[in-house]
Amino acid sequence: GIQVEQSPPDLILQEGANSTLRCNFSDSVNNLQWFHQNPWGQLINLFYIPSGTKQNGRLSATTVATERYSLLYISSSQTTDSGVYFCAVPSGAGSYQLTFGKGTKLSVIP
Amino acid sequence: DSGVTQTPKHLITATGQRVTLRCSPRSGDLSVYWYQQSLDQGLQFLIQYYNGEERAKGNILERFSAQQFPDLHSELNLSSLELGDSALYFCASSVVDSSYEQYFGPGTRLTVT
Numbered sequence: 001g002i003q004v005e006q007s008p009p010d011l012i013l014q015e016g017a018n019s020t021l022r023c024n025f026s027d028s029v030n031n032l033q034w035f036h037q038n039p040w041g042q043l044i045n046l047f048y049i050p051s052g053t054k055q056n057g058r059l060s061a062t063t064v065a066t067e068r069y070s071l072l073y074i075s076s077s078q079t080t081d082s083g084v085y086f087c088a089v090p091s092g093a094g095s096y097q098l099t100f101g102k103g104t105k106l107s108v109i110p
Numbered sequence: 111d112s113g114v115t116q117t118p119k120h121l122i123t124a125t126g127q128r129v130t131l132r133c134s135p136r137s138g139d140l141s142v143y144w145y146q147q148s149l150d151q152g153l154q155f156l157i158q159y160y161n162g163e164e165r166a167k168g169n170i171l172e173r174f175s176a177q178q179f180p181d182l183h184s185e186l187n188l189s190s191l192e193l194g195d196s197a198l199y200f201c202a203s204s205v206v207d208s209s210y211e212q213y214f215g216p217g218t219r220l221t222v223t
Contacts, residue, residue, distance in 0.1 A: 031210075031211075033211060033212065035214070041198055041216075041217055041219065042214075042216050042217070043200060043214040043217070044112075045112065045211065045213060045214070048211040086153065088153075091155065091168075095166060096141070096143075096158070096165075096166070096204070096210075097143055097155040097158055097166055097168060098143075098145075098155065098202075098212060099155070100152060100153040100154075102152055103152075
């Protein structure tokens, strides 16, 4: 099946700093989602971004499908950004269930 | 709020017992997915239903089963529970059985003692 790798696994930021999280996948995809899992365990949809660039406030994401990677940018980080960020892609051709990466654990300190 | 609801939020039960987790998809969504998040395995797909029919199976144990009812809500049944079944169980829904965005419920945290 498809492999999804996220980097870095852990990230500690001072409040106000910017960061870039990366997601590499091993096969071509027609769907990619970014999620934020908050400290209470909820999975929150951030972006549905099969290709191109999207922005939502301080967050933006870019997927380069031909090169099999996606980037999530967080600017002016806040303590509420802390948690784990996951990317997920369909498991294979004709499959719609998602395969998740292991996530990037982000800690934003005041 | 994603619009996907799951009950209960927390469940504590003993080994050998059986539990049922419930999920209501977003209004209009026909497809329901179940995922398990455990410390050692991460987030894994269990099973998918589309408009009442099983569509795909992932790493779901034989002790686990699911169904989707005519009103489109879904239930995940876990039986003969073991300590290793302790995990966060998520339900997700999407509009159709296709490559559309999946929206996740708040999860049910299961603790087996």
